[in-house]
Amino acid sequence: MIGGVMAMAEDEEELIRKLVFTGHLNVPERRQLPDGKAKLSLICQVLEETLQSMEWFTAWWLPDDSMIGCQITYRGDGPTRVCWHYSGIEGERDAVRQFESYRQAAEALIQEARPFWHNNIDGIPIDWSA
Numbered sequence: 001m002i003g004g005v006m007a008m009a010e011d012e013e014e015l016i017r018k019l020v021f022t023g024h025l026n027v028p029e030r031r032q033l034p035d036g037k038a039k040l041s042l043i044c045q046v047l048e049e050t051l052q053s054m055e056w057f058t059a060w061w062l063p064d065d066s067m068i069g070c071q072i073t074y075r076g077d078g079p080t081r082v083c084w085h086y087s088g089i090e091g092e093r094d095a096v097r098q099f100e101s102y103r104q105a106a107e108a109l110i111q112e113a114r115p116f117w118h119n120n121i122d123g124i125p126i127d128w129s130a
Contacts, residue, residue, distance in 0.1 A: 016042040023060050024122045038121060039130040040110070047106035051076030061116045074109070076102055
């Protein structure tokens, strides 16, 4: 923080992080995004960093992760593995997927999410070229 104002790059990354993991930004937060858009490169970076942290996160965007009590979570596990856990009406399931890198894993998760996000998350357009 410099003089009470965070650097824009930090703000933008944190806003994208919140958008990706909660599916929502409030109106003041939306106004802080450059051009009011979420950059694909930042979405990928946030997912990659989170996988590297090996912390679980919820894939709220998947249809099984719904109000009926289902939940799908992911986390990185070593340099090339991604674990996922399903908990829902059909019971519990765990699996591991292998990738060449966390970057490739993040890109794969984005491709899986894209049909559900369409071209926006919570009405915030995704800039697929940035």
